[in-house]
Amino acid sequence: MIGRRTFLHTSALAAxxxxxxxxxxxxxxxxxxxxxxxxxWTPNAFLRIGADDTVTIIAKHIEFGQGSHTGLATIVxxxxxxxxxxxxxxxAPADVDRYNNLFWGRMQGTGGxxxxxxxxxxxxxxxxxxxxxxxAAAARTxxxxxxxxxxxxxxxxxxxxxxxxxFGELAAVAATLPAPSSVRLKDPKDFRLIGRRGxxxxxxxxxxxxxxxxxxxxxxxxxxxVIARPPRFGARLKTFDGSAALWVKxxxxxxxxxxxxxxxxxxxxxxxxxxEALRLxxxxxxxxxxxxxxxxxxxxxLARRPGRPARREGNPGRAIAGAARVLEAVYEFPYLAxxxxxxxxxxxxxxxxxxxxxxxxxxxxxxxxxVARILGLPPAKVRVHTLLAGGSFGRRATADxxxxxxxxxxxKAIGGRQPVKxxxxxxxxxxxxxxxxxxxxxxxxxxxxAGQIVGWEHRIVGQSIIGGTPYAPLFxxxxxDSTSVEGASTLxxxxxxxxxxxxxxxxxVPCSGGARSAAATRRSPRRRSWTSWPTRPAAIPWPCAARxxxxxxxxxxxSSSPRRPPAGALRSPRAARAASxxxxxxxxxxLRWPRSRWGRTACRACTAWSxxxxxxxxxxxx
Amino acid sequence: xxxxxxxxxxxxxxxxxxxxxxxxxxxxxHLTGTKYGCGVAQCGACTVHLDGQAVRSCVTPATxxxxxxxxxxxxxxxxxxxxxxxxxxxxxxxQCGYCQSGQIMSAVALLAxxxxxxxxxxxxxxxxNVCRCATYVRIRAAIxxxxxxxxxxx
Numbered sequence: 001m002i003g004r005r006t007f008l009h010t011s012a013l014a015a016x017x018x019x020x021x022x023x024x025x026x027x028x029x030x031x032x033x034x035x036x037x038x039x040x041w042t043p044n045a046f047l048r049i050g051a052d053d054t055v056t057i058i059a060k061h062i063e064f065g066q067g068s069h070t071g072l073a074t075i076v077x078x079x080x081x082x083x084x085x086x087x088x089x090x091x092a093p094a095d096v097d098r099y100n101n102l103f104w105g106r107m108q109g110t111g112g113x114x115x116x117x118x119x120x121x122x123x124x125x126x127x128x129x130x131x132x133x134x135x136a137a138a139a140r141t142x143x144x145x146x147x148x149x150x151x152x153x154x155x156x157x158x159x160x161x162x163x164x165x166x167f168g169e170l171a172a173v174a175a176t177l178p179a180p181s182s183v184r185l186k187d188p189k190d191f192r193l194i195g196r197r198g199x200x201x202x203x204x205x206x207x208x209x210x211x212x213x214x215x216x217x218x219x220x221x222x223x224x225x226v227i228a229r230p231p232r233f234g235a236r237l238k239t240f241d242g243s244a245a246l247w248v249k250x251x252x253x254x255x256x257x258x259x260x261x262x263x264x265x266x267x268x269x270x271x272x273x274x275x276e277a278l279r280l281x282x283x284x285x286x287x288x289x290x291x292x293x294x295x296x297x298x299x300x301x302l303a304r305r306p307g308r309p310a311r312r313e314g315n316p317g318r319a320i321a322g323a324a325r326v327l328e329a330v331y332e333f334p335y336l337a338x339x340x341x342x343x344x345x346x347x348x349x350x351x352x353x354x355x356x357x358x359x360x361x362x363x364x365x366x367x368x369x370x371v372a373r374i375l376g377l378p379p380a381k382v383r384v385h386t387l388l389a390g391g392s393f394g395r396r397a398t399a400d401x402x403x404x405x406x407x408x409x410x411x412k413a414i415g416g417r418q419p420v421k422x423x424x425x426x427x428x429x430x431x432x433x434x435x436x437x438x439x440x441x442x443x444x445x446x447x448x449x450a451g452q453i454v455g456w457e458h459r460i461v462g463q464s465i466i467g468g469t470p471y472a473p474l475f476x477x478x479x480x481d482s483t484s485v486e487g488a489s490t491l492x493x494x495x496x497x498x499x500x501x502x503x504x505x506x507x508x509v510p511c512s513g514g515a516r517s518a519a520a521t522r523r524s525p526r527r528r529s530w531t532s533w534p535t536r537p538a539a540i541p542w543p544c545a546a547r548x549x550x551x552x553x554x555x556x557x558x559s560s561s562p563r564r565p566p567a568g569a570l571r572s573p574r575a576a577r578a579a580s581x582x583x584x585x586x587x588x589x590x591l592r593w594p595r596s597r598w599g600r601t602a603c604r605a606c607t608a609w610s611x612x613x614x615x616x617x618x619x620x621x622x
Numbered sequence: 623x624x625x626x627x628x629x630x631x632x633x634x635x636x637x638x639x640x641x642x643x644x645x646x647x648x649x650x651x652h653l654t655g656t657k658y659g660c661g662v663a664q665c666g667a668c669t670v671h672l673d674g675q676a677v678r679s680c681v682t683p684a685t686x687x688x689x690x691x692x693x694x695x696x697x698x699x700x701x702x703x704x705x706x707x708x709x710x711x712x713x714x715x716x717q718c719g720y721c722q723s724g725q726i727m728s729a730v731a732l733l734a735x736x737x738x739x740x741x742x743x744x745x746x747x748x749x750x751n752v753c754r755c756a757t758y759v760r761i762r763a764a765i766x767x768x769x770x771x772x773x774x775x776x
């Protein structure tokens with residue numbers, strides 16, 4: 001079979017300004033062992049067709065609830081004219097050459113709502129090319145012209161002769177044919193699957209207990225590891241005594257690792273008990289000792305002083321001083337744990353010639369590199385199995401691959417003797433940092449006699465989630481982390497005197513990722529995702545404030561301005577929520593659950609997840 | 623050693639006496655459909671049936687389940703369970719799916735007790751099950767749908 005070495009020609013995507021191609025001419029065994037079994041045709045990197053008519057779509061993006069597997073499969077199945085019931089989805093391995101996010105350069109990863117957009121042309125091409133090859137195979141087999149063959153729901157037909165064949169029946173012949181150099185994509189009016197509701201590909205396995213998440217990975221002799229981390233961020237291990245832990249039945253190892261002290265055991269319960277039996281001494285001389293109240297006070301003080309300018313137009317100070325009316329408000333956003341439903345975890349196994357990693361890997365190639373670095377392996381020797389993940393909300397997209405790195409350090413510490421599954425307990429998750437950062441905003445607006453905003457001053461105080469990461473050069477310019485000011489510095493109102501200033505703080509609380517829509521939800525409502533963090537009183541967004549402060553003028557403060565955003569963009573969160581069938585159904589109604597018999601308060605999505613499990617206390621807007 | 627009857631089969635499980643049922647199921651019996659979410663009965667991902675009642679297996683000692691009938695998502699069956707799982711699939715309730723085993727086990731227990739639940743009944747019966755993706759509205763719809771199916775058949 002030559003199918004899997006088929007070369008699919010590069011296609012220029014003028015519209016997107018991108019050139020994509022999947023070169024399967026190189027031997028993929030360099031990076032990954034060859035997957036296809038006999039009777040399976042692999043027309044390209046995104047598709048396998050089995051003799052049993054199974055169409056397996058290879059998803060380069062993780063599925064953690066957002067429906068990426070269903071969406072990506074839909075694109076391929078549409079162009080292929082597969083029947084939805086024959087479609088399966090498999091996660092792609094980490095492979096920067098074949099499975100990179102086309103919007104991110106040489107990096108495979110999921111985020112920023114790019115999964116479908118960056119895959120769109122790529123997967124349409126993949127499906128259409130395979131379809132063309134199946135047609136060519138049928139034409140050759142039946143000795144009829146290509147143009148007379150139709151494809152519908154996984155079946156190729158020739159009307160004049162009444163011949164029919166399934167994908168699986170033609171796969172072996174198709175595998176011997178060259179890939180066409182160009183294919184015609186469907187006219188969107190002919191779409192059968194795209195744009196319609198179909199069943200999710202993962203509904204069944206997620207309703208009968210058979211879906212495998214990282215937490216569920218089993219390997220022979222696999223140990224479960226938990227880590228005792230310092231009680232304060234930034235503290236370092238001074239000494240530890242693991243002798244009592246080793247007395248706990250089932251505990252096999254107690255090892256120091258960069259993150260703290262790892263306890264390994266034959267099962268989770270023993271590991272947890274072993275951890276409780278550790279005697280630990282920490283050097284807290286360089287630890288962060290401030291708590292939320294101190295930090296909020298410090299941030300509030302900073303917000304009274306000018307910061308580094310992120311945007312300045314006119315003279316906001318003078319305009320506010322001379323305004324008919326001045327409004328002022330301070331908004332506080334607490335630290336929030338992302339708290340994905342599946343606690344953070346990663347399984348790892350050192351093999352004779354490399355390493356296997358099982359993880360809800362949001363950026364698999366970063367995880368691959370981090371593990372390779374720690375274990376001294378070439379990245380290609382680290383096989384990353386991206387599994388279904390129980391949510392992420394930003395937690396799984398840390399720039400330093402903290403979880404995979406911890407797992408690698410543990411398996412290294414035991415000499416790779418046994419496979420290891422690292423589990424963060426829920427308490428670890430809530431206390432363990434990597435929060436959406438604390439932010440304080442101070443806004444002042446000057447209104448003229450007619451209620452128009454004539455001056456606007458917005459000071460932002462908080463930690464950068466980008467500083468110190470490989471992304472810094474991309475996002476930080478002139479000391480301004482664009483993700484710290486996005487939404488504020490891009491305020492869409494044409495206010496004549498406008499200043500946005502930033503104080504980037506240095507605090508030892510690790511923050512990362514960003515509770516879904518990291519930048520915009522801290523600063524703007526328009527990109528807010530209602531699936532994750534419903535509105536809190538503190539989260540009043542700036543364009544909303546601008547609009548409220550501008551009195552009753554429905555069109556905003558400068559309706560004649562050419563910079564006025566398009567209709568809809570200025571809607572308040574409430575209006576936006578009401579207007580969206582999805583959000584109004586999910587988030588709004590989720591607020592109506594009654595008081596729990598477990599003693600927690602009503603709001604499932606915000607109170608339940610922010611109040612009891614937030615590291616810092618909630619703050620109140622003033 | 624603890625003897626458990628799980629999904630109709632008696633199993634001798636080698637776990638310490640203080641081990642929660644959740645970890646006996648997951649680590650010893652490899653029934654991983656029952657999920658660990660919080661360990662303190664606050665999220666409901668670990669919900670199983672103990673003699674037909676929905677319980678949080680993360681705070682139920684395995685020893686407390688001895689001599690009783692344990693049913694997990696892998697073994698839940700019967701008209702009600704089938705109707706619930708079918709409704710879940712028809713309405714595509716799941717998103718990330720991690721909480722859904724627990725949601726389904728709670729829904730089955732609820733419908734066994736209250737065949738035609740009101741919204742308030744559902745809210746009360748399901749309130750111990752958290753969904754971080756916020757699929758609550760579809761969960762509620764699926765429970766109503768399952769109730770309709772069951773009513774129609776019986």
